[in-house]
Amino acid sequence: MRFVDEFREPELIRKAAEEIRRLADPARRFRLMEVCGGHTHAIYRFGLKDVLPANVELIHGPGCPVCVLPMGRIDDGLSMAGRSDVILTAFGDMMRVPGTQGSPLQHKARGRDVRIVYSPMDALKLAQANPDTHVVFFAIGFETTAPSTALTMMRARAQGTRNFSVFCNHVTIVPAIRAILDSPDMRIDGFIGPGHVSTVIGCRPYEWIAADAGKPIVVSGFEPLDILQGIVMLLRQLEHGEARVENQYTRAVPWEGNRAALGVIAEVFELRPYFEWRGMGFISQSALRVNDRYADWDAERRFNVPGLRVTDPKAAQCGEVLKGVLKPAQCKLFGRECTPEHPVGALMVSSEGSCAAYYNYEHRKSPAVIDLASMA
Amino acid sequence: MPIVSARLVPRVRFKDPQIEMAHGAGGKASRRLVEGLFAPLLLDSREGPLGDAAHLRLGPTDLAVTADSFVVNPLTFPGGSIGELAVNGTVNDLAVAGARAEGLVTTFILEAGLPGDVLEAEVRAMARAARQAGVAILGGDTKVVEHGQADRMYITTTGIGRPLSGVTIDVRSVRPGDKVLLSGPVGDHGITILLARGGLDLEADLESDTRSVWPMVETLVDAAGAGVRWMRDPTRGGVATSLNELARDCGLGVSILEDDVPVHNAVRGACELLGLDPLHIANEGQFLAVVAPEHATAALRAVQSTPGGERACIIGEILPQPAGTVLAMTRYGASRVIDMLVGDPLPRIC
Amino acid sequence: MCLAIPGKIVEILPGEYRSAVVEVAGVRRRVELGLIEDEHPAPGDWVLIHVGFAMSKISEQDAIDQMRMLALLGESEAAIEEVRGYSQ
Numbered sequence: 100m101r102f103v104d105e106f107r108e109p110e111l112i113r114k115a116a117e118e119i120r121r122l123a124d125p126a127r128r129f130r131l132m133e134v135c136g137g138h139t140h141a142i143y144r145f146g147l148k149d150v151l152p153a154n155v156e157l158i159h160g161p162g163c164p165v166c167v168l169p170m171g172r173i174d175d176g177l178s179m180a181g182r183s184d185v186i187l188t189a190f191g192d193m194m195r196v197p198g199t200q201g202s203p204l205q206h207k208a209r210g211r212d213v214r215i216v217y218s219p220m221d222a223l224k225l226a227q228a229n230p231d232t233h234v235v236f237f238a239i240g241f242e243t244t245a246p247s248t249a250l251t252m253m254r255a256r257a258q259g260t261r262n263f264s265v266f267c268n269h270v271t272i273v274p275a276i277r278a279i280l281d282s283p284d285m286r287i288d289g290f291i292g293p294g295h296v297s298t299v300i301g302c303r304p305y306e307w308i309a310a311d312a313g314k315p316i317v318v319s320g321f322e323p324l325d326i327l328q329g330i331v332m333l334l335r336q337l338e339h340g341e342a343r344v345e346n347q348y349t350r351a352v353p354w355e356g357n358r359a360a361l362g363v364i365a366e367v368f369e370l371r372p373y374f375e376w377r378g379m380g381f382i383s384q385s386a387l388r389v390n391d392r393y394a395d396w397d398a399e400r401r402f403n404v405p406g407l408r409v410t411d412p413k414a415a416q417c418g419e420v421l422k423g424v425l426k427p428a429q430c431k432l433f434g435r436e437c438t439p440e441h442p443v444g445a446l447m448v449s450s451e452g453s454c455a456a457y458y459n460y461e462h463r464k465s466p467a468v469i470d471l472a473s474m475a
Numbered sequence: 476m477p478i479v480s481a482r483l484v485p486r487v488r489f490k491d492p493q494i495e496m497a498h499g500a501g502g503k504a505s506r507r508l509v510e511g512l513f514a515p516l517l518l519d520s521r522e523g524p525l526g527d528a529a530h531l532r533l534g535p536t537d538l539a540v541t542a543d544s545f546v547v548n549p550l551t552f553p554g555g556s557i558g559e560l561a562v563n564g565t566v567n568d569l570a571v572a573g574a575r576a577e578g579l580v581t582t583f584i585l586e587a588g589l590p591g592d593v594l595e596a597e598v599r600a601m602a603r604a605a606r607q608a609g610v611a612i613l614g615g616d617t618k619v620v621e622h623g624q625a626d627r628m629y630i631t632t633t634g635i636g637r638p639l640s641g642v643t644i645d646v647r648s649v650r651p652g653d654k655v656l657l658s659g660p661v662g663d664h665g666i667t668i669l670l671a672r673g674g675l676d677l678e679a680d681l682e683s684d685t686r687s688v689w690p691m692v693e694t695l696v697d698a699a700g701a702g703v704r705w706m707r708d709p710t711r712g713g714v715a716t717s718l719n720e721l722a723r724d725c726g727l728g729v730s731i732l733e734d735d736v737p738v739h740n741a742v743r744g745a746c747e748l749l750g751l752d753p754l755h756i757a758n759e760g761q762f763l764a765v766v767a768p769e770h771a772t773a774a775l776r777a778v779q780s781t782p783g784g785e786r787a788c789i790i791g792e793i794l795p796q797p798a799g800t801v802l803a804m805t806r807y808g809a810s811r812v813i814d815m816l817v818g819d820p821l822p823r824i825c
Numbered sequence: 826m827c828l829a830i831p832g833k834i835v836e837i838l839p840g841e842y843r844s845a846v847v848e849v850a851g852v853r854r855r856v857e858l859g860l861i862e863d864e865h866p867a868p869g870d871w872v873l874i875h876v877g878f879a880m881s882k883i884s885e886q887d888a889i890d891q892m893r894m895l896a897l898l899g900e901s902e903a904a905i906e907e908v909r910g911y912s913q
Contacts, residue, residue, distance in 0.1 A: 100743065100744065100747065100831070100849065100850045101831060101833070101871070102831035102871060102883055102888060103747075103830075103831060105888075105892060109805065109806035109807040110807075111892075111895050111896065111898075112807040113807050113808070114895070114896075114898045115895065115898050116807070117898070118898040137828065143811065144811060145805065145809060145811070146805055146809025146810050146811045147809065148809075149808060149809035149810060150807060150808060150809050190876070191750065192750075194818070195818055204495065204496075204497075204818070205493075205495065208493060208494075208495045208496065209493070217675065217749065217876065217877060218676075218857075218876045218877025218878070219876065219877075220857060220877055221674075221676075221877070240876075243829070243875060243880070244875065244876060246860050246878070246880075247857075247860070247875065247876050247877070247878040250857065250859045250860065250878070254842065295829045295873075295875065295880070298829075298873060298880045298881045299880070321829075323807075324895055328891070328894075328895060328898075331898065347891075349884065349887040349890075349891065350883050350884045350885075350887035350888040350891060351873050351880075351881050351883055351884075352881070353881065357860060357861070357880070357881060358863065359859075359860050359861065359862060359863055360860045360880070363859075363860070439814075439817040439818075440503050440504065440817055450750060450828070458814075459812065459814050460811040460812050461811065461812060462812070463797055463799075463800045463812050464797065464800075464802065464810060464811075464812060676854055676855045676877070677852055677853070677854050678852070678853040678854075679851060679852040679853065680851065740850045740851045741850060741851040741852050743850050744848075744849040744850025744851055744852035745852045747830050747849060747850070748830060748849055748852060748854060748874070750828055
């Protein structure tokens with residue numbers, strides 16, 4: 100696969116790992132946070148921690164748009180599926196996320212019409228093909244996905260499709276990074292910036308991280324060489340005491356972002372004054388909602404959702420793992436009460452959840468095996 | 476660390492409040508259902524882990540017996556149809572238990588309203604597949620249910636086979652250093668079904684790999700004899716699930732080189748687009764075997780020289796550690812764990 | 826969901842809304858072009874696909890430049906070591 104395989108080339112990965120070892124001053128400890136859940140997933144999927152030196156530590160950030168939704172929002176979405184004429188649609192990633200009365204998949208098994216779609220357009224087409232039903236699309240994702248939802252809603256309006264609405268749970272990445280930096284118990288030396296969010300918002304929104312907080316941030320792609328090169332660039336800055344925004348993912352990320360994508364977001368959405376993030380409390384201006392112009396396609400206005408605040412079970416430490424304060428295996432429920440098969444929180448079932456990535460790809464590797472791998 | 480027996484495995488309990496699609500997916504939930512409910516209550520005495528077929532001793536005669544049911548949707552797809560799956564699936568279950576399929580009995584559950592010519596096409600497909608596989612269809616039963624109570628047709632086949640002499644398929648004989656052999660590219664069947672369902676806006680040149688693996692198994696056993704320790708056909712849950720069952724049942728570790736697992740380009744592309752892992756996708760014409768190292772080369776050559784086995788390869792080996800775990804190694808010195816399938820990304824694929 | 830894959834446009838589809846058939850490792854999928862119309866996508870272009878939408882064009886030149894930089898990793902250090910050796 101072009102633009103994929105060349106960035107997984109083993110020899111080049113070894114070279115990049117060597118460069119990282121050379122750059123990482125053994126007297127220092129480097130704590131780098133990858134913000135995006137997609138990066139966390141890639142790091143474990145490609146075993147990248149095996150090739151990093153011990154003094155370069157990767158901290159997992161809150162960039163998993165499903166994980167940060169409080170359980171009450173899942174319940175709100177599922178409450179819409181309770182009506183007999185409603186088809187609830189969502190990405191596959193949502194299907195096993197637990198609400199207080201079970202996951203979407205469990206609701207489906209009980210007879211509710213819940214379906215997986217791979218694009219918001221699929222949901223719109225479903226509505227157009229089934230005029231006697233109402234199709235709700237449970238929209239999740241950061242700025243990467245919001246433009247697609249927005250364009251779909253514009254299409255619904257233009258085509259006069261009235262039996263379609265969106266339950267909007269899009270969140271924005273910059274306030275989450277700000278919350279991390281404001282957190283007193285976090286010491287981060289630099290950030291691996293979210294590559295795909297940046298194809299939409301560009302690199303400018305991160306300038307304050309370098310200018311005000313004094314931390315370097317390198318926007319990176321998702322293949323092994325992208326991530327390793329991003330780390331090289333961060334270490335080079337840290338070696339020279341610099342703090343700049345850099346773009347490692349130039350082949351896909353324009354510095355100025357995607358004007359058209361930002362335009363459709365502005366056409367359909369507006370910022371919520373505040374939104375609750377699991378484990379991080381209420382963050383102002385951190386999420387999108389459907390604006391008045393598109394009120395007829397706003398599921399939150401068309402349906403009466405319970406809107407209850409549901410706190411996580413006391414023993415669950417989802418919030419701390421999301422902020423990077425705890426590693427997944429340090430949560431008391433990890434691997435015991437909470438596994439991908441019976442998850443307590445979304446981090447264990449989302450494709451971008453750090454608990455899921457760690458559980459699926461890492462946690463049964465013994466030190467003996469890692470030695471074996473490095474001799475290969 | 477000493478080799479740990481199958482008792483390493485914590486006792487599995489079935490306490491799920493309701494049946495969900497995942498219970499039929501071949502992964503963890505399926506295992507809970509079979510080992511936590513069916514086996515303890517239905518199976519008389521059981522020594523050792525469950526295999527693909529059961530062995531029955533009638534006086535001096537040894538028989539292998541197995542059953543499988545087919546609920547695939549859609550009924551027909553590129554490369555085959557439910558009728559072929561119903562024959563090949565059971566023939567293969569016997570094959571990987573080291574037995575040649577001699578006879579099948581088959582039951583049909585038909586939905587009222589099923590067009591007669593659709594049924595005829597499947598029956599013809601079964602006859603054809605049985606002829607090709609060299610197995611006799613001995614009889615069967617039919618039931619019809621009201622429209623809406625079954626999805627067009629469900630087929631079950633029960634197979635009886637004659638175990639080959641000179642080989643004992645027993646996972647407890649697996650040792651560190653044994654090699655893991657795979658007969659060919661993975662993921663074709665599951666992805667073909669997914670695309671055949673439509674509604675995904677995806678198109679590719681792919682077909683199901685449904686076929687009898689008996690010819691390849693026969694040459695393998697011929698070449699390696701007692702060196703064949705274990706075999707399995709990786710259907711639902713894919714190669715990942717089968718290898719995890721292997722690791723768990725022998726109490727050892729399995730290491731594969733991810734780059735060495737053959738995958739057709741289109742399967743890879745579809746998996747990337749849909750966020751799926753080829754190792755978790757069902758196959759209907761492949762098998763895995765664990766072979767003693769001194770027989771591995773001969774075994775591989777034997778399978779490769781069998782028509783259909785050209786892409787067979789050694790994908791990995793058995794390690795003493797980490798026990799009960801499957802690892803995929805990269806060429807740059809890193810590894811990841813490969814787990815059994817959780818959930819059911821592809822329902823009703825076989 | 827940050828999952829986005831590179832694919833090649835093989836055909837622009839007619840219609841009121843711009844869409845294309847994109848190929849990923851031999852698999853063809855219909856993708857919306859509404860977010861990158863300004864970039865005038867054409868057959869042969871590579872795009873980044875996310876939930877059925879093209880998000881941006883992939884620059885082959887940037888990819889080539891990046892591969893070149895990656896190949897130099899470790900090399901430049903060796904060159905520096907050599908130079909240092911000469912000046913001692």
